[in-house]
Amino acid sequence: MTDPLQTDPAGQALVAPPGDDPPGDLTYFAFAESKELEPARTSAPSGFSTMPExxxxxxxxxxxxxxxxxxxxxxxxxxxxxxxxxxxxxxxxxxxxxxxxxxxxxxxxxxxxxxxxxxxxxxxxxxxxxxxxxxxxxxxxxxxxLMRGLTLDKLLCERPLGLPWKELQDIVLPLLDALAYAHACGVVHGDMKPSNVMLSEKGVRLFDFGLGRAEEGVLAGLPHLSRERFNAWTPGYAAPELLEHRQLSACADIYAVACVIYELASGKHPFRHLPSTQARDQHLGSALKPPCHLPRHGWPALRTALAFDAGARAITAGQMRDAFIAPSSWPWRRKIRPSR
Amino acid sequence: MPVAAHWRSAARTHAGKVRERNEDACLECPEQGLWVVADGMGGHQGGDIASQMIVASLAELPVHENFDDRLIGIRQCLHWLNRRLGQELTVSAGRQDSIIGSTVVALLVEENRAACVWAGDSRCYLWRGQRLYQLSRDHSLQQQLIDERQMNARQARAYPGAHALTRAVGAAEQLTLEVLELEVFPGDAFLLCSDGLYQGLSSDALGRALNLALPAMALERLFDDALRGAARDNLTAVVIRG
Missing domain, CATH: 3.30.200.20 (Phosphorylase Kinase; domain 1)
Known part of the structure; x- marks a missing residue:
């Protein structure tokens, strides 16, 4: 074994003597030709070894x-x-x-x-x-x-204290708009979370409908993903009914998007990334405080959306969006704003 | 301007003689002064995904920034990947073992400054003045037993589950990275490698290989030596020379 470098209290790396003698038979190839180096090489994705280039x-x-x-x-x-x-x-x-x-x-x-x-x-x-x-x-x-930009999980890593509402509303409103549209079309996303939302140069994009579900009568004939045979979720964002293997509905998306919005507005997940069933059993819902960057008028809507009981989560994505729209942008409010 | 144009390197990864899949990954960017080895966590499904995500993401980091900002960038990227592989992962009901993780060891060099960033038991060695130094300290149970219970290396190796990692990207909610900064001298050679490579080789063998003038020759020697042994694990090495 070689000795690791010891680090002294000042953080200075000290070189410890190794236990080995230096090798005696040295060979030098100083004049051997070397190939031109390319800027960046990564090893080929090995798990996809069967996949051609x-x-x-x-x-x-x-x-x-x-x-x-x-x-x-x-x-x-x-x-x-x-x-x-x-x-x-x-x-x-x-x-x-x-x-x-x-x-x-x-x-x-x-x-x-x-x-x-x-x-x-x-x-x-x-x-x-x-x-x-x-x-x-x-x-x-x-x-x-191909979207060029950053996903919301990366944004959260870069902004650990959350985003001011002025910035946040440009993400949250289009996101809720997309979700309200999907639900109106009879489609449930099924795996809403920060890494499935991209903030690209062309705007907000919701993606990955891999666990999505079209309701009865929509896209008839399309084989439905059977939740009995294939049940998957992201623990920190899945609503209790999803974790308890009940039918996936738009209501589950509402819980998940509310977690995402809460996190963006405070930097913290509302329930410390715990599975919702665990958060419910620990009664974390009653201790929930409004996120610091959320305007006060948006809190009742967000709180409702975070309800553990699907029945009590009585709000749609469209209603959430409407509740978040700043009153100051209402036309009548603009009229009474004092002129500069 | 290339930040480390005078650095030459060679990299190789091999599944070994027993394992079907190679869950190791490496990155070689001599022009950017950045090299990485990542070892997907054995036994966990998707270990190759984790190590590939690490090298692909670090390869895309901006290079126009100064050394300190680039180092911050590497650390931020690894913290993001920790979240991506942990909290953001979709898990299936039928699969009990849903952890996706990877070790990482990265070396960033610019002029006479170098920084080694790591989590897990992939290692960074320095060959300087005919001596071999292990710059990284493993985040493994084995190392913990040596540090905290004053076991010697042989006793610690024999301990049940000694190879278990105590840190890895994607393994826990909070990732703690270790960083070592050092000054680079002419003639320095570095080796980044996964445990599959160093487990089978003595430090003598590592030193003899690193003493060769060309990284490609050193790499060939390391793999020849390692593949003469059992090579039960995946093995990966990157040799860097000033």
Whole structure:
């Protein structure tokens, strides 16, 4: 064993003598030619060893953008678009993880996500381009618009004290708008959390409808993701009814988005990232205080949305948005504002 | 302007002789003075995802900032990844083992300054003046037993579960990174590696390899030596030379 460097109280690194004698047989290759160095190299994504560098003869995988329990998203270059001189031939490409891709209905789940997202046409919902299958590696994948910006979980890391309402409302209002629209279309997101919302140069985008569900009669014929067979959630954002394996409804999205808004407005998750069932059993709801950056008129709405009991969570995304809109922006209020 | 244009490096990762998957990942950016090794947590599903996320995210960090800001950037990025792999992870009901995590060891060099940032048991070694120094101290139960219970290395190694990590990206709500800053001298050589590489090699063997003038030669020697052994784990090494 070698000795580690010891650090003295002043933080100065002290070199401790190693127990080894220096090697005797030294060989030098001072004049050997070396290859030109390239700027950055990462090792190839190994978990996707069965995945070719170019998918479906068209999408060249460039880098991993994000990954989770079920799928991974890459930045890819659309070689066809590039050939036609497209100034921005980049797309985001989602494939299921190797483990998950092996389950028999994995592609149907991915197709369902594609179909649900395509069904939603809203400025604040990510746009999907297409659903494809690479026949050589037998992997299905979705291509989507590539967003450049930062996800809300990254924003929260950069702004640990939360955001002032002036800034926050530009995120929260479009987000609630997107959610209200999805719910009006009969679609539930099912996995609302900071990392599924992007603040891009083109505005707020809600994405990842991988656990989404279309209500009865909407997108009829589309295989519904069976919650009995495939139950997944993000512990800190899933409503109690989701954790207790009851039917997923828009109400679960309301709880999750309320957690996200609370966190953005205070820097802290309302229930210390605990699963909602645990927070409920510890009666954390009664001790909840309004987040520091939320205007007072928005608190009753947010508090209602954070109710553990789905029945008491009697507020829609649209009603939340309306409650958050600053009274000062109401027309009559503008009229009485003193002139400068 | 390239911040470490005179640095040469070579990197390699190998699944080893037993494991089917390689959950290690590495990053080699000599032009930016940044090198990384990450070892996805063994036994956990998605270990490769965690290590790949780490190298892909660190590769995208801005390079125009000064050394101190870049160091802050690396740390912030790792704290974000800790959240992403922990609190933001979607878990499935049927899977009990839902932790996704990875060790990380990163080396940032600019002119005569270097900083090593790490969590877990991937290591950074320095070869200076014909001597080998281990710059990083493992965040493992084994190291904890040595530090806190005054066990020697052999006793600690024999302790049940000695290889268990005490820190890793994605493993706990709060990540504590360790950072060591040092001055770089001409002729210094660094080695970043996963435990799969150093477990099978003596410090003599590491020293002999690092003494070779070209990083590619050093790397070849390290892998030749390591792959002569059992190589049960994935193995990864990055050799950097001024």
């Amino acid at each position: 170019v998918l479906a003869g068209r999408y060249c995988i460039e880098r991993l953008l994000g990954a989770g329990g079920m799928g991974a998203v890459y930045r890819a270059r659309d070689l066809l678009a590039e050939q036609y001189g497209d100034p921005d031939p980049y797309v985001a490409l989602k494939v299921l993880n190797e483990d998950f891709a092996e389950s028999p209905d994995a592609s149907a789940v991915l197709y369902s996500e594609f179909c649900i997202t395509r069904y939603l046409r809203h400025d604040n919902v990510l746009r999907v381009h297409g659903f494809h299958v690479d026949t050589s590696c037998e992997r299905a994948f979705i291509t989507m618009e």
